[in-house]
Amino acid sequence: MKMYFPTTCKVLMILCVLVSSSRALEADAENVPCDITIQDSSNLTLNCSRRNIDEIPEKWPERINSVDKDGHVLITFFNNTISNVSQVPAVPGKRVAISFKSNEIVDIEDDAFSNIEGLVYLDLSNNYISGEVLRSEIFQGRYKNGTYGNIALETLNLGHNDIHSLDRYLFQYTPNLTRLYLNNNPIEILDHVTILALASATNLQVLDLAKTDIDNIPLDAFKGLTKLQQIDLSDNRFVTVPESLSLVGASLKYLTFNNNPIAELNDDSFVGLTNLIELEVGENDYLDEVKRSTFSPLKNLRVLHLCHNRNLRYISHNAFRGLKDKWTLKEVYLDDNYLSELSTDLMPWNKLEILGMTGNNWLCNCDLANIVTKQEAGTKFQIGEIPYCAAPMRLSGAYITNITLSYCPTLDSTSAVNKSRGFTLSNLKPKHVLYSILGVALVACLGMLLGLLVNAMKSCYNNKIRSQPIRYININSDTSYA
Ligand SMILES: *[C@@H]1O[C@H](CO)[C@@H](O)[C@H](O)[C@H]1NC(C)=O
Ligand SMILES: *[C@@H]1O[C@H](CO)[C@@H](O)[C@H](O)[C@H]1NC(C)=O
Ligand SMILES: *[C@@H]1O[C@H](CO)[C@@H](O)[C@H](O)[C@H]1NC(C)=O
Ligand SMILES: *[C@@H]1O[C@H](CO)[C@@H](O)[C@H](O)[C@H]1NC(C)=O
Ligand SMILES: *[C@@H]1O[C@H](CO)[C@@H](O)[C@H](O)[C@H]1NC(C)=O
Ligand SMILES: *[C@@H]1O[C@H](CO)[C@@H](O)[C@H](O)[C@H]1NC(C)=O
Ligand SMILES: *[C@@H]1O[C@H](CO)[C@@H](O)[C@H](O)[C@H]1NC(C)=O
Ligand SMILES: *[C@@H]1O[C@H](CO)[C@@H](O)[C@H](O)[C@H]1NC(C)=O
Secondary structure (H helix, E strand, O other): OOOOHHHHHHHHHHHHHHHHHHHHHHHHHHHOOOEEEEEEOOEEEEEOOOOOOOOOOOOOOHHHHHOOOOOEEEEEOOOOOOOEEOOOOOOOOOEEEEEOOOOOOOEEOOOOOOOOOOEEEEEOOOOOOEHHHOOHHHHOOOEEOOEEOOOOOOEEEOOOOEOOOOOOOOOOOOOOOOEEEOOOOOOOOOOHHHHHHHHHOOOOOEEEOOOOOOOOOOHHHHOOOOOOOEEEOOOOOOOOOOHHHHHHOOOOOEEEOOOOOOOEEOOOOOOOOOOOOEEEOOOOOOOOEEOOOOOOOOOOOOEEEOOOOOOOOEEOOOOOOOOOOOOOOOEEEOOOOOOOOOOOOOOOHHHOOEEEOOOOOEEOOHHHHHHHHHOOHHHOOOOOOOOEEEEOHHHOOOEOOOOOOOOOOOOOOOOOOOOOOOOOHHHOOHHHHHHHHHHHHHHHHHHHHHHHHHHHHHHHOOOOOOOOOOOOOOOOOOOOOO
16 A cells, blocks of 8 residues: 555646646636637637627727728627626727627617727627617717717617517617518517617618517508518418518518418418519418419519428419519429429419429329420429429329320320320319219209100190100210210
8 A cells, every 4th residue: 555655646646737737727718818810901800709708898909900990890709698788899990790699688788889980780689688678879879069979780680589679769870770680589569669660770671570479560660661672570470461561562572471370372462562572481381272363463573482381282373363474483482382283374384494393292194294394394493303293193203204194185296106186084184074974964864854754744745735746855865965
């Protein structure tokens, strides 16, 4: 035992040294200033992410001043533990972006950003900010000559916070605000003051209201937003596309409307959206029908995403009514719905550039073959995005571009052998066969009734009308219904 004692002691000492030195390293790490990356004198990044910072520093590292006065500066405090945004020290540069994403912010001081003349981008997302904290005073500019100036802010991200309502004067000092993200907040109802706040942001181009639990947008919310180009209303409780969108129809170009409880799209859905370029309607689990004239107002649409609506089984052949003469659509995505058939005249298929049809239950019938082959839809699929047939059984699993249905009328005009065009059962759609059978049955019944009647009359008035020949339909010789 005694022999080992000194060694044990040494080991212990070494361990002690190691532990204390690693402690020292940790302490150092906490004091390490943020990383500065200087791309060139016109582009500087100050990375303060993930450094356990819990308050705004009083001053920036000296090297931040190496940026030009016209330069771009990005400062990020992503994923720290800041809870109170106090006044941020001045930052040089013409366009300054600051991110406080994923902190623990519950409060913001008055004048917090008034030192940063070039602040154009502010990310406050993923914090605990409530509507009460968002007062107009936090965005005040410099106090000059008895009044507060404006700040240059263009993009404000307030997503993933705890906002129910906005102060009506919130955007008083941010006249250049163009992009506002309010997604993932418990707004529920766009109340009077919130609407006044939104309506005051007259330069707004992008508005994100996704996942805010709203089910309605009052008409006056969009009054005055004459520049609004893009809106996201996904993951809300709308049962119809809000009518108020038509107020911004002159400017709106991009509409995203995913995951809402709408049951159908119809000719009221997109009224007035004449300048829409791109429409996305996806993941709407209750949507089962797209009715006639649904897309008719969209006279400038280029891209349509109608995907992942897992109960969408029917698109009216008149859905694009009135658009076919001045066709503007280039890309149509119908992937991952519950469709089995499409009408051949739904759209001028050969005018598309990209068509997506994967993930449906396609019934590979003559109509689909016509769309894919004759109307060249089969040439618009992207690589690796060829849809499969689900039915009929013998074609199940085949690419819809692979099928050749020899019995389809007028389809194989290019084939060398002119197929017999005589009558075959497979020529008929199930519906037609049913009608034919019903028709024949009806004629047969009528004939029998007539026959019975005639027989009855014969026996009743046998003597009186014997001289007059009676003609009645012979159902066996009548072939016009076959
Ligand atoms: C600044 O540099 C970053 C790379 O560090 C680059 O991603 C960014 O686009 C540059 N910005 C400008 C305005 O040059
Ligand atoms: C910023 O610093 C953190 C922590 O050192 C690091 O994980 C992250 O990748 C850095 N980000 C950038 C954009 O350099
Ligand atoms: C922030 O960092 C912590 C560890 O410090 C991590 O657990 C957490 O997931 C990070 N949050 C985000 C949003 O990245
Ligand atoms: C944030 O800081 C200001 C000024 O120091 C103080 O008045 C305010 O009470 C603080 N807020 C919270 C929630 O600690
Ligand atoms: C300050 O206000 C006074 C009077 O209201 C005006 O004459 C002066 O031009 C203003 N100065 C600035 C810099 O706006
Ligand atoms: C708003 O933008 C215009 C045009 O870019 C600019 O002249 C003006 O200074 C900006 N306003 C503020 C308060 O920065
Ligand atoms: C498509 O046709 C080719 C050639 O006839 C065949 O090799 C391939 O297996 C078919 N694929 C499907 C999925 O139908
Ligand atoms: C097939 O027959 C039709 C008339 O039944 C005719 O108009 C067409 O030209 C024929 N096509 C070929 C390739 O022979």
